[in-house]
Amino acid sequence: MNEALEHKLKIRQVRPTAMRLLVLEALEKQASAVSLQDLESAFEKADRITLYRTLKTFQEKGLVHRIEDGTGATKYALCEVGCECAPEDLHVHFHCNNCQQTFCLPKIGIPAFQLPNNFSLQEINLMAKGICAACR
Numbered sequence: 001m002n003e004a005l006e007h008k009l010k011i012r013q014v015r016p017t018a019m020r021l022l023v024l025e026a027l028e029k030q031a032s033a034v035s036l037q038d039l040e041s042a043f044e045k046a047d048r049i050t051l052y053r054t055l056k057t058f059q060e061k062g063l064v065h066r067i068e069d070g071t072g073a074t075k076y077a078l079c080e081v082g083c084e085c086a087p088e089d090l091h092v093h094f095h096c097n098n099c100q101q102t103f104c105l106p107k108i109g110i111p112a113f114q115l116p117n118n119f120s121l122q123e124i125n126l127m128a129k130g131i132c133a134a135c136r
Helices: 002-009 017-029 035-044 046-061
Strands: 062-069 074-076 092-095 100-108 129-131
Touching: 002 129, 017 035, 017 046, 017 074, 046 062, 046 074, 062 129, 074 100
Parallel strands: 092 129
Antiparallel strands: 062 074, 092 100
């Protein structure tokens, strides 16, 4: 398992440290997006700053994407293989009002649209809210 995790880091040009491998392993086990606080709970002895820097590095290198789901806590989810976090790779996210989990819906892309002249796209966040399958 460690070899596969190391490979995932190396192909994104991320040096595989022990903490990065542990965080990547934890993210792979998640069915929904996680916050920094969620990771802190999973790693009792890890430093908050180290976890934050790890997530920031993963985001910069295209391993994870950041999700603003309206709860006030930024969430992170692993990117799919081949994702470059370009506008065509972006997808809808779903926040369950019951269990408070946020899910990636990678098969539902964000529709293309034309911005007015002199507008520059930097980020898109399309959040659907309702009740997830597990809570129904």
